[in-house]
Amino acid sequence: PARRPKAGRGLCAPVDGTTVIPDGQRCSQVLREFFRREIGPEFHFDGYMRAYIAENAGRTLAEAVAHWHDTRAAAAEPHPIGAQFEFNRFLRAWHAGHPSGTRDEALAAWHAHRSAPRSPAGSAGPAAPAGSAAPA
Structure with missing residues (x-):
């Protein structure tokens, strides 16, 4: 994997x-405080904002605030969950198939899924196996 450039000195309050936004700026507490002040308590660093900060050195924080507002509709849409987050993918699929299922039922289905034999390649198998019905 490519090494990320070291961040220079980040912004200070x-x-x-x-x-x-300086080159190499990270999503710091200074930025979080600014965005919470400007946007409100619903602000959080999601993928859109992390990418904006990382890729838009030379732009202003006011432009970053506008970017936040411009990306809220897209951010609200479901996005694929990365393969490394098997648990999250399983839960999303399980709850889609069991909308009235409880957390305890989902966790029981997860444990059953994880205890099932794996394929020789080490694959975790399907996201929600057929036997993952909600316990009675």
Whole structure:
């Protein structure tokens, strides 16, 4: 894998909408505080904002706030869950098939799924095996 460039010195408080995002800026507590102040308590660093901060050195924090608002519809849509997050993928699939299922039922189905034999390649198998029905 390609190595990420080391971050330079990140932004320090105080920051405002005219503050320019420096090269290598990380999603820091200084930025989180600024965005929560400007956007509100619903702000969080999602994939859209992490990518924006990483890829838009030279832009202002006001532009980042506009980006947050511009990406909310897309952020609300379901997105594929990466293969490394097998548990999350399993739960999403299980709850889609068992909308009234409880957390305990989902966890029992997960444990049954994980205790099932694996294929020789080490694959975890399907996201929600046929035998993962909600316990009675």
